[in-house]
Every structure is written in structure tokens, then in C-alpha cells.
Amino acid sequence: MRLLRQIWITLAVLVGAVAASWVVYKPDATQRGTWQSDTGAYLLHLTAFTATLYSETRQTCLQQIRFPAHLKLVEWAEGATITAEGDRLDLSVDGAFEPLTFTRINALPAACGPADPETATPRAVFDTMWDAMDAHYAFFDLYGVDWDARRDLAPAPDATMTDAALLDLLMTALDGLDDGHIRIGTPFGVRSPRVWPDWARASPVFDRGALTQIARRTVGADLTLVEQTAIEYTLLANGVGYVLIPVMDINTPFGAQSGPAMALAFEEVATAMADARALILDIRYNPGGSDTIAFGIASHFTDTALPVFTKTSRLGDGQSTPFTAALAPFDDTALDMDVVILTSELTGSAAEIFALAMRELPQVTVMGTPTSGAMSDILDIKLPNGWDLGLSNQTYRAMDGSVFEGVGIPPDVMVPVDVDALLAGEDATLRAAFDRLR
The missing domain is CATH 2.40.128 (Lipocalin)
Structure with missing residues (x-):
């Protein structure tokens, strides 16, 4: 009873403190x-x-x-x-x-309110999706999709459909937009018109987890996990460091910002690699996460601030004023050894932003295959039945003006994926990186 009373007193104090503040x-x-x-x-x-x-x-x-x-x-x-x-x-x-x-x-429109799955018609869901894409999506021309023609797929105003049939219809309308940042989120999963590369479909075992495990085995040494992150690293006897970055994410402490938190966490890797003669950063199977987390890692590789890319958002038929992203140093002891970044068509989103920033540094070489080509932040739109639509409305540009949306960031050294080697449990691309650094 005394413990229960103490708990209630503590809760009352917390509620009172929140109310007062x-x-x-x-x-x-x-x-x-x-x-x-x-x-x-x-x-x-x-x-x-x-x-x-x-x-x-x-x-x-x-x-x-x-x-x-x-x-x-x-x-x-x-x-x-x-x-x-x-x-x-x-x-x-x-x-x-x-x-x-x-x-x-002046005021919130009277029509604003929560989604109502019970009354939402398939036509209302389709029209909202079509309107959102029509107003905000930035890359119809890139993919050669006549969006106006897709309006003809709209169901009749009084049509009834199962959720599965409605989702299939929406995906039919989005067909041809090979963009991983277009997605429909439903209570029974997420669908995207993104098409995986041919090599990744060569075997049902080629998911990100299995491919990452092949890389670990090829390294042939135990990897150390950085606390609160998914990052793993090792320094081999030949002086080459290997850093596996499976996702741009971190378990951010309460009250902290994720970018600075990752910069602090990555200090462990920077310290361990201070005497390395070369470094491999493996982001081939990294689907993305947070751009600022990507910059938190990249901040350890420069000792001066420098602009690394610009981005704009679609505004009607035009674009917003360009925003220039600058990479700031973590401290004055940057990792300046030769760095090889490994990429593939499964390198997406914030992992591509990492590659886009790092390729501006003189010590960096990108190896592998082009990235997925989905760099825009995701604009989220609620659909009338409660589903969520995500779409790309931003254009990222390298400092020389190049746009890699849809085609991916090209590597400096092209190393095609060796499917036969992967099926045998061997990572030929990683071997090629080790050979280059020898």
C-alpha cells in the first residue's frame, strides 16, 4: 500500500508539474x-x-x-x-x-477533420490520391508517365470495392513510377511501385538482411556494434577499416537531436579508425532514414564546412528557392585517409544523401553500382479511408547541378553485382574494395 501511495503521489506531482509548465x-x-x-x-x-x-x-x-x-x-x-x-x-x-x-x-476550413474509413468511398480515395500526386509529385516527366491519363482509372462514384481491390487499383495508377518514396501505407502493409533491380530478384534469399550477412562473413573478422545504432566496425590487421552502416537511424536519447547524437556515437568509430590507412564504408543495403543522421556520420570526414548539395520543392509548376545543405565538421581531427564507399541499387534515401555529401570530399571514392535514385523527403498525405500516401516532391542537386533522381548516384568505380558469388555466399564487390585498397 505504501508503494502504491508513493506511485500515485509521484504521478500527481508529475501531472502538476506538466500542468504548471x-x-x-x-x-x-x-x-x-x-x-x-x-x-x-x-x-x-x-x-x-x-x-x-x-x-x-x-x-x-x-x-x-x-x-x-x-x-x-x-x-x-x-x-x-x-x-x-x-x-x-x-x-x-x-x-x-x-x-x-x-x-x-484566417480560419481552418469547415471541411477539415479526421479520416472516416466507414464512409470513405473508393472514388474519394482514388481522387484524393490522384489530386495529391498531380499537385505535388515532381518526376512524372522523368518516368514518362502521363498522369492526366491515369485519371481514367477512377472507379464510378457509387462503386464498392474490397480493400485489396482498391489497393490494387491505386498501384495500377502508380505503375511505371519506379520511385521508392511513393508508397501506400495500409493496416495490412505498405506497397510501392518501386521495382527491385534484376540481380536482387535473382534469388528469394536476397533480402537486405541476408546480403548484409554475406558481407559480414566476407570480412572474416568480428565486428563491434556501436551502442544505440546499427553500425558495426572492425580494423583489420592490414590497416584497412570496415564500417557497416545498415540504416541511417539511432536510438536518440530523450531531449537530444538525432544528428548530433549520431555524430557523438560515431566518435567511437572515428577513434578506433584513427590509425587506419584506409577505410571502407558499406551502405549498399542501407534503405535510408534521417538525412541529419547521415550528416552526423559524414561530419567526421571533414575539418572545414563546405556546401554539398542543394534541394528545391515543387510549388505548382515551379520550384521553391534552392536550399543549400552544408556539411559541418564534428571537430578539427577529420578522418582523411582514403575512403571507399560501397553503394548499390538498394542504397536509398538518406543513405544516398550520405553518398551525395561524401563524394564532395577529396579522399572519397564511390564503388559498386548506382544508388536507387530516391532522394526526396517524403511528403505524407492522408487518404479518406485512413491510409497514407507518400510521394516525392523535392529535387536534390549535386553542387555541379547534376540530378540523380531516378538514375541513382553513379559510382566512381563501377563494380557490377556478381550474383553467382552471392549465391555461393561470397561478396565479390567487397573483395574488389579490399583489393583496391591493398
Whole structure:
């Protein structure tokens, strides 16, 4: 009974502390109200007690997420901050380089509300998906898809369909857009029109986990796992270091930002590799994660700040003002030995951003095959039945102006995937990297 009483007293104190601090950290008068994103995809409605983000299309305004408007707790837990001045509001989110920018509007449209799977018709779901892609997707021309013609696939207004049939219809409409950042999220899984490369379909055992295990066996040495991350590393007797980066993710401590947290975590690797004569960074099977985490790792390879790429977002028929991403050094003791980065068509998203930044450094050579070519941040849109649509609305450009969306970042040294070797449990690409560094 005494323990139970102590627990209730502790909970009461915590609730009281949060309630008291809410007065300080609730949205102030400059922040409260309704805001529309410059991309036209989102509405943000702030009151003294709640923050609600809506995704908006020509036909719908659907609740994406709602959370208590205790701005300090949101910052600590999710790394999100809100600043407002006049009719402009910036929403900065952990993992993104630049903030989402909003402009104040008079009021929240009356149609805005939560998705309702019980009343959503297949036609409403299709139309919302088509409208969102039509307004925001950046690469129809790249893939040669006539999106206007796909409107003819819309079901009749009174049509009824099973969830499976509706999902198949949406995927038929998206066919030909070989983009891993287009995805439909449902309660029974995620579908994408992305087509895996031929070599990865050569065997049912060629998933990311199995391929990564082949790489581990080929290294032939025990790998050390970096705490709170999936990164593994070893320094071989010949002075060559191997670092496996399976995903751009970290178990971020409460109240910390993921990018700086990864930079601190990777210091363990940098210290272990300080005397290495060469280094292999393996991101071939890395599907991505957070761009700022990628920069946290890359910050150990430069001792000066330098711009590494630009990015723009689609705004109607044009593009937003370019944002330049600069790589800042972790400290003044950069790893400046020869570095080989291994890539493949399964290198995606934030892992590609890592390669895009690192290829600007003089000590880096990229080996393997081109990356997947899906670099845009994902714009998320809620569909009327509660499903989620993700799409690419941003264009990344290397500092020389090159765009690698759809075609992938090309390696400096092309090493085709040896399927026969992989089937035999041997990683020929990794062997080629070791041979090069010998």
C-alpha cells in the first residue's frame, strides 16, 4: 500500500508539474491560429491546448496528427520546434535540414477533420490520391508517365470495392513510377511501385538482411556494434577499416537531436579508425532514414564546412528557392585517409544523401553500382479511408547541378553485382574494395 501511495503521489506531482509548465510552454498569441504550408500540402492549427496537422488536397482536408501543445515536451520528445513572426511560421523537425514554412490564414476550413474509413468511398480515395500526386509529385516527366491519363482509372462514384481491390487499383495508377518514396501505407502493409533491380530478384534469399550477412562473413573478422545504432566496425590487421552502416537511424536519447547524437556515437568509430590507412564504408543495403543522421556520420570526414548539395520543392509548376545543405565538421581531427564507399541499387534515401555529401570530399571514392535514385523527403498525405500516401516532391542537386533522381548516384568505380558469388555466399564487390585498397 505504501508503494502504491508513493506511485500515485509521484504521478500527481508529475501531472502538476506538466500542468504548471503548460502556462509557459503553450503556443503564444503569435503562434496560435491556422497556418498553411507554402507547398499547399498542409494546414497547421494551433490552440492553447492542441496542435493539429492536416493534409490538404483540392477535395479533402484530413487530420494527419494531433498532439498536446506543450511545445517544450514536443521539442524534447520529437525534436520539433515552432517559431512565428508576423504572418510566417516555421516548423523545424528533427531529421530535416530546413523547416516547413507556413503562412497565416484566417480560419481552418469547415471541411477539415479526421479520416472516416466507414464512409470513405473508393472514388474519394482514388481522387484524393490522384489530386495529391498531380499537385505535388515532381518526376512524372522523368518516368514518362502521363498522369492526366491515369485519371481514367477512377472507379464510378457509387462503386464498392474490397480493400485489396482498391489497393490494387491505386498501384495500377502508380505503375511505371519506379520511385521508392511513393508508397501506400495500409493496416495490412505498405506497397510501392518501386521495382527491385534484376540481380536482387535473382534469388528469394536476397533480402537486405541476408546480403548484409554475406558481407559480414566476407570480412572474416568480428565486428563491434556501436551502442544505440546499427553500425558495426572492425580494423583489420592490414590497416584497412570496415564500417557497416545498415540504416541511417539511432536510438536518440530523450531531449537530444538525432544528428548530433549520431555524430557523438560515431566518435567511437572515428577513434578506433584513427590509425587506419584506409577505410571502407558499406551502405549498399542501407534503405535510408534521417538525412541529419547521415550528416552526423559524414561530419567526421571533414575539418572545414563546405556546401554539398542543394534541394528545391515543387510549388505548382515551379520550384521553391534552392536550399543549400552544408556539411559541418564534428571537430578539427577529420578522418582523411582514403575512403571507399560501397553503394548499390538498394542504397536509398538518406543513405544516398550520405553518398551525395561524401563524394564532395577529396579522399572519397564511390564503388559498386548506382544508388536507387530516391532522394526526396517524403511528403505524407492522408487518404479518406485512413491510409497514407507518400510521394516525392523535392529535387536534390549535386553542387555541379547534376540530378540523380531516378538514375541513382553513379559510382566512381563501377563494380557490377556478381550474383553467382552471392549465391555461393561470397561478396565479390567487397573483395574488389579490399583489393583496391591493398
